[in-house]
Amino acid sequence: MAEVQANGLRFHVQHLRGGRATTDRPTVVLLHGLVLDNLSSLYYTLAPPIARAGFDVLMYDQRGHGLSDRTPTGYDVDTAVDDLTAVLKACGVTSPVHLLGNSYGGLTALHTAYLHPELVASLILVEGQCLDPEHSGAAPGAGGYAGGWVEDISNTLNLIAIGLECNPLGTDLVSRTARKAARMRATADALLNRTTLIEDVTTVRLLTSEQLAAVPCPVLALFGAGSNLVDSGPLLAEHLPDCTVEVFPDAAHALLRDAPERLLASVLTWLDTRSPASTAFTRRGTDYAARSSGYEAGAAGHDASIAAFDEADDADAVDEGAA
Amino acid sequence: MTAETTTVPFTPVQPRHVAVSADAILAELVAMLVEVVGEELLIATTVDRDSSFNADLAIESIEFVALAEKLENRYGSRVDFMAFLAELEMDEILEMTVGTLVDYIAAQLGGAGGEG
Structure with missing residues (x-):
């Protein structure tokens, strides 16, 4: 299933059928981050071992990202939630899912759990940009946030957008790496300068403490100790009814790159304990654990390799745009 | 490749899929790459066994995700690509040559690979 039509556009979808032997475990849905990210960052890291543990894994490129359609508008959280529910429906997923969101994908995941609790068995927020630790005393329900990560992201994206517009491509596109960088720049330029993405991110609404208290599903919130978002952990734990926080030392925002082994272990443990499994599944899980070390080594260089794969050469200007 | 057509004396012949030659796999792989990337792929470069992705x-x-899906659709019943990718470090995936992938597929399909 490479493509589905959902919410009025075409989404690139990857559906790994790890649970096809039996169907008693929820599908695990993985949401990637913003701008330069796409489902490949999850496809090469978390998805295979989760599938091997006996889960169906569903990933899709968010609107405007990867191989999905780029629309001029619709980059706000509410539309992202609508996109998710439409993709689930289009893929025939009708039971509650484990929903994992990386970075900005965590915001979509949390809002989905709040707006559509019937769809979500549990949440895993990987450095989720869900609260604003620098403005925890503010009342986000009163309107868009000023300051904190929202402003940081907006500023960063605006700078990149200006840079792309003011520094058009040179004419030396002979080499393949140059053409690849050109494609990346064109994609980022189109997303940042010809859609409402920056505006939509800037006006994001964060859930209030009351809204957080109404999220019924269990939540695993994972942070890097060196991340600006790490102080969100205690706030989430305080307001969410059922929230487990783990902080990884020697890691920052990019947990997929900084702490792939610990991240994977935490995710698999969480999924296993939240998904009643048959004896066969338990055995498969054990088998997986025994052979996982080789894989995890492979995941270690992922983010860096994405950079090498996709952001080679002079694409460093847009490198900071992934959030 | 040629050695594969010779029956080894006194060895029971096991039923198996007809081996696909590495050259045929390479041709299919190139066609899939063109589907994913576009015809421009072939304008400036020849895709051969030594080409790094x-x-x-x-x-x-x-x-590469899209390519893997096409390979899965084509050979998936006999070649486990997710297992193949999961065993590789990202650097290895990055620097993989077309020939490496062709050989893996050929080996999984029944030993027609090697240096063919």
Whole structure:
């Protein structure tokens, strides 16, 4: 299933059928981050071992990202939630899912759990940009946030957008790496300068403490100790009814790159304990654990390799745009 | 490749799929790459066994995902690509040559690979 039509556009979808032997475990849905990210960052890291543990894994490129359609508008959280529910429906997923969101994908995941609790068995927020630790005393329900990560992201994206517009491509596109960088720049330029993405991110609404208290599903919130978002952990734990926080030392925002082994272990443990499994599944899980070390080594260089794969050469200007 | 057509004396012949030659797999792989990336792929470069997906062909990681899906659809019942990718470090995936992938497929399909 490479493509589905959902919410009025075409989404690139990857559906790994790890649970096809039996169907008693929820599908695990993985949401990637913003701008330069796409489902490949999850496809090469978390998805295979989760599938091997006996889960169906569903990933899709968010609107405007990867191989999905780029629309001029619709980059706000509410539309992202609508996109998710439409993709689930289009893929025939009708039971509650484990929903994992990386970075900005965590915001979509949390809002989905709040707006559509019937769809979500549990949440895993990987450095989720869900609260604003620098403005925890503010009342986000009163309107868009000023300051904190929202402003940081907006500023960063605006700078990149200006840079792309003011520094058009040179004419030396002979080499393949140059053409690849050109494609990346064109994609980022189109997303940042010809859609409402920056505006939509800037006006994001964060859930209030009351809204957080109404999220019924269990939540695993994972942070890097060196991340600006790490102080969100205690706030989430305080307001969410059922929230487990783990902080990884020697890691920052990019947990997929900084702490792939610990991240994977935490995710698999969480999924296993939240998904009643048959004896066969338990055995498969054990088998997986025994052979996982080789894989995890492979995941270690992922983010860096994405950079090498996709952001080679002079694409460093847009490198900071992934959030 | 040629050795594969010779029956080894006194060895029971096991039923198996007809081996696909590495050359045939390479041709199919190139066609899939063109489907994913576009005809421009072939304008400036010849895709051969020594072509690196990253350095030579400049395949983006998301394009490699799309390629893997096409391979899965074509050979999936006999070749476990997710297992193949999961065993590799990302650097190895990055620097993989077309020939490496062709050989893996050929080996999984029944030993027609090697240096063919």
